[in-house]
Amino acid sequence: MTSRRSHLKARHERWPVSSKASSPSPEQPAVADHLKERTPGCPAAVPLGRLLGLLLMVFVMPGRVVRSAGLERSLVLVCPVSRTYGSVAARAPQMAPAKEVQADDEKILTEPLKHSDFFHLAELFTLKDLFDARVHLGHKRGCRHRLMEPYLYGCRLEQDILDLERTVEHLQVALNFTAHVAYRGGIILFVSRNRQHAHLVESTARACGEYAHTRYWHGGLLTNGHVQYGLGTRLPDLLVFFSTLNTVFQQHVAIRDAAKMNIPTVGIVDSDCNPSLVTYPVPGNDDSPAALELYCRLFRLTVNRAKDKRRQVELLYQLKGKDEARQ
């Protein structure tokens, strides 16, 4: 898909427009003449001709880079389209339809925000499911963090019990936020330093097409990304913590770093964690395998649902656009 170098490299990589080429209008990607016959829907090509000996103009689909092997020089142009365009080739380069298209794209983004539960995430779990997965079990009284006291139901024989009614509310809000971010094509990074569940978190990320980081967190990953991984590195849009503590029971560095880089975080906070910097904390057990399996399942379903919904909605608007164009 993208280069192997860093899992944080942008999926839809933006390449700088070459200064040598004459800049085409945003709606028209420059297309080689010989490709015109093959792609009947594409706009008129802007002939670039005589820049260098072997120049190849490549028609670019948004989000994909096509390279041809065996040529000395290949020039890749990208039209700075927004991610919401389904296919540029389908649109005619005229002003009036472009406005409609933009209105449609805005509707795709703004409509879901008007519903309180656009993705029907309330049906994914119940309080009984949380109880059976032992989400309510906290740590001992001595390990308690003072900021977790509002989320505790009580203390039974020195063990803190989390209030599952609050957990249900917080989990609902957190899953909803995750779904909307995934719907908008945001990059989600799952983080957990709990070595028992590292494999589970990684496979969850793979299953929903997102990213995971369950190894040692090198200091400048978020804060020094442009130096460590090159210019134009796209950082994640959301960090999901399955455990906010690292292996030495201190708060994970990524929580502070995400807050620094203005990235929202969703985190499962146990009774010994600090929930203050986490944007959407979910009070719950982060140690039992049963609880972790439940969380992984919920987040995987949420992200997949959101992405499927996005594909559906875009298809719908495309079909609607075609119908209107025909009429």
Place this chain on the structure above:
Amino acid sequence: MAGSRLEKLGTVFTRIRNLMRAGVLKEADRPIWYDVYAAFPPKKEPVYQKPMGRFRKVEDNVQEILYKEDVIRAKFFEIYGNGPRAFDLTKANFVSTSQRFLEKYQELEKAANLSEEALLEETGKALLAEGLILRRRTGGFGMAVQTSDSSVSTDTENQRPVLEMKLKDMLEERQNVMSSLPQSSDKENIPSQSTPSA
């Protein structure tokens, strides 16, 4: 993109919002999550909380979870220790020995009007009749409960023979009681089937 790395000042949302208000960040360049946060804010603003000073009195605002039945459970564990069967927490509807003891205790409490120690004794005997053998805890603080039929010996050396004797006595007594009463329910097993193991 313009940014602000002051995580201790406000929330991620307020910082981005203020950058936009100041004109440093264009509306078109706002992050993906901004609109989503505006539409669905968290229940509590994620503002940085300073850690408390070291020399402050720690107050415990979390209430203890205690039930009225805990008194009975405490007595059970004091007398019988952990009980013959281990807790199997993998099953959701698991009934432990202490829970059975508790239920029987509550039944007898409703039925008869006895003192606490008598109730404990009766519960023990009733469970024995049902086939659940409870061994009294040896050592420790000695026998706290007085029995009506045999004398109590606090001597640890003699406790095993005393224990067996007591069990056999109780069994005989129960059998006598059973044989004198008319057969009421099939719940009561024939006591002779279960013999106390040595």
